[in-house]
Amino acid sequence: MxxxxxxxxxxxxxxxxxxxxxxxxxxxxxxxxxxxxxxxxxxxxxxxxxxxxxxxxxxxxxxxxxxxxxxxxxxxxxxxxxxxxxxxxxxxxxxxxxxxxxxxxxxxxxxxxxxxxxxxxxxxxxxxxxxxxxxxxxxxxxxxxxxxxxxxxxxxxxxESLLDAVTGLSGSGPAYFFYLIKNMIDAGIAMGFDPSMSALLVKQTMLGSYHLMQTSDKSLDELIQAVASKGGTTEAALKTFGEKEVGQGLQKGIFAARDRAVELAK
Ligand SMILES: NC(=O)C1=CN([C@@H]2O[C@H](COP(=O)(O)OP(=O)(O)OC[C@H]3O[C@@H](n4cnc5c(N)ncnc54)[C@H](OP(=O)(O)O)[C@@H]3O)[C@@H](O)[C@H]2O)C=CC1
Ligand SMILES: O=C(O)[C@@H]1CCC=N1
CATH class of the missing domain: 3.40.50.720 (NAD(P)-binding Rossmann-like Domain)
Structure with a gap:
């Protein structure tokens, strides 16, 4: 070969x-x-x-x-x-x-x-x-x-046309993951942690959460609910994400990546 x-x-x-x-x-x-x-x-x-x-x-x-x-x-x-x-x-x-x-x-x-x-x-x-x-x-x-x-x-x-959606989702996907982690680490730093401590807290959380997701028989919504105690801290974060349309923003970003792939063909 x-x-x-x-x-x-x-x-x-x-x-x-x-x-x-x-x-x-x-x-x-x-x-x-x-x-x-x-x-x-x-x-x-x-x-x-x-x-x-x-x-x-x-x-x-x-x-x-x-x-x-x-x-x-x-x-x-x-x-x-x-x-x-x-x-x-x-x-x-x-x-x-x-x-x-x-x-x-x-x-x-x-x-x-x-x-x-x-x-x-x-x-x-x-x-x-x-x-x-x-x-x-x-x-x-x-x-x-x-x-x-x-x-x-x-x-x-x-x-084949689905490959442009693949590009937006998994091709560019690693960058979204790193973007999310970077912003979480920056939030930790803003709350007073030094960068390495903030990075440790965030990266271990993401690693553990990934394995929990892969091994659990719960849906993603159920896993979110299991963290978000009624009237607690996670709920406060999720409420803010909803108000700021974080999820929709993420999806719009993925569609923009897909659309750019289509554009690159021209
Ligand atoms: N990076 C990623 O995560 C992914 C990338 N891709 C695709 O993979 C392709 C490469 O991406 P990536 O590896 O990131 O890009 P890079 O810029 O890292 O690599 C491309 C290389 O090709 C060289 N090059 C340009 N023209 C020629 C030529 N005529 N002959 C030989 N070499 C040439 C470039 O040199 P120079 O820098 O001097 O221009 C560069 O070193 C892209 O089409 C991208 O869409 C697909 C999936 C994921
Ligand atoms: O950003 C890009 O254009 C390439 C394609 C998918 C990931 N990187």
Missing amino acids: KIAIIGCGNMGMAFANSFIQYNLVKKEDLLLIEKNKERGDILQEQKAGVVVDTISEKISSVNLVILSVKPQDYPSVSDELKQYLRPGQLVLSIMAGIPIKKIQESLSYPLIIRAMPNTPALLGMGMTAFASAPEVGLSDIRLAENLINSTGRAVFLEE
Whole structure:
């Protein structure tokens, strides 16, 4: 198995490192194409794979090409890539927004899988949803699924258009989680804790709450109710969240992320 990754930033390397860790590809068979010199030099130093700075005929010999540049950089990538693609190669895009049809047209090439991962893939704890062009065969879909499984969980979507909602929900989701935690820590600091004590209180609370949610047979509403004693402190917080429309604000943010994914396709 030979793999090329075009754009070796956060997500490209999260994938590359998982493939290496699970022996799905050997470093000498991993072509890392990174335009950014500083990043390329770091990857060279780390001996992360065969590091190059441009798309070349080397790409013609790989089985799988992963597109992990920012969507805005894709037009220049497709112009270069299309001349080197050979029949039978599989192209896996993790770029937000850009639909399979558009990738097929820009590359004049049919075998495209589109996936939306998230950064916990760095730890093998990612969540990725993916969809496939109708031209891609079952064995290639399985191949992509096996590779994605090395980065965490994978779900196959029959309906590609849902990938934009996935982007808003789980693709960007880690940032919402960190945003929530940051604001809780800041509230702790505002109430007089030093930053490290506030961080400990908040992070352990979130960790314990996550496991409680996963192991409990109660619904989320019931779990909230179990914390919110009648006339107590949690109720005061929840009342304020309601007045400030925190939940609705969060949902609006997620819809905005989804809408931006749709926009990036244009
Ligand atoms: N970060 C995330 O949480 C997620 C990101 N994604 C998607 O993954 C893709 C990559 O995101 P992310 O890893 O965060 O981005 P990064 O900016 O970290 O990585 C992209 C890398 O590609 C380089 N690059 C740009 N043009 C080329 C080119 N022509 N050839 C080779 N390399 C090039 C960039 O260089 P330079 O910086 O100099 O431009 C950069 O180093 C995006 O499309 C994003 O939508 C999907 C899910 C989650
Ligand atoms: O912010 C972004 O555009 C990318 C896609 C999902 C997460 N990061």
